[in-house]
Amino acid sequence: xxxxxxxxxxRPESQQILLGGVVPFVFGVVVGVVVGISAGAYWGLVAxxxxxxxxxxxxxxxxxxxxxxxLVGGAIYGLGVVLAHAISGAxxxxxxxxxxxxxxVIDAIAGMFLGALGGRIGRSLWVRTPPxxxxxxxxxx
Numbered sequence: 001x002x003x004x005x006x007x008x009x010x011r012p013e014s015q016q017i018l019l020g021g022v023v024p025f026v027f028g029v030v031v032g033v034v035v036g037i038s039a040g041a042y043w044g045l046v047a048x049x050x051x052x053x054x055x056x057x058x059x060x061x062x063x064x065x066x067x068x069x070x071l072v073g074g075a076i077y078g079l080g081v082v083l084a085h086a087i088s089g090a091x092x093x094x095x096x097x098x099x100x101x102x103x104x105v106i107d108a109i110a111g112m113f114l115g116a117l118g119g120r121i122g123r124s125l126w127v128r129t130p131p132x133x134x135x136x137x138x139x140x141x
Contacts, residue, residue, distance in 0.1 A: 004126035008059040008069065019056070024073040027052070028080020028107075035081070036090025043094070049077060053111050057118020058125075066119020067112045074111020078104035 008016060027049060035042045056073060057066025082100050085092065096103050 004122065005059050007061060008056075008065070011059075020069060020073060021076055024052075024077040025080040028077035029084040030080075031077075032081040032084025032086075033088055033090075035085055035092045035094060035096065036088050037093070039093040050110070050114055053114035054118035054121070057115040057120075058122035060115075060119040060122065062123050063116040063120035066122070067116035070111035070113070070115020070118075071108050072111075073115065075104055075108035077111065078107030081107070 008020070011019070027045075031042065031045045031049065034045055053070050053073060056069055057063070060066040060069060081096075082103055085096065086100065097106075
């Protein structure tokens with residue numbers, strides 16, 4: 001198989017913030033708006049988010065690191081969904097539960113399992129350079 005993606009911990013801090021926080025939040029906002037428009041589009045975007053969580057796990061050396069990232073990313077994504085849906089005021093085309101903030105917890109747990117799956121798959125696909133020998137990527141490169 002080809003080269004593994006760079007480990008998340010070796011990315012510059014700005015990329016870590018963007019990939020680990022901003023992207024899940026913005027995607028959650030989009031999903032939070034779409035849930036008031038179309039059930040089919042909502043489920044399609046949820047499937048895409050799940051795929052993204054698995055792929056994000058590839059940037060970690062094992063399932064544990066992927067689980068940590070998925071937990072945080074899922075919570076941030078869920079926060080985006082809840083806030084955008086609440087602000088839009090539209091009626092949800094699918095059930096989001098009776099206590100909307102609980103969706104954040106559900107998304108965090110789902111993200112944890114999906115990220116762990118990605119980390120585990122990545123570990124089985126690639127042999128990674130030990131951390132002490134891995135190059136550190138800086139934003140100047």
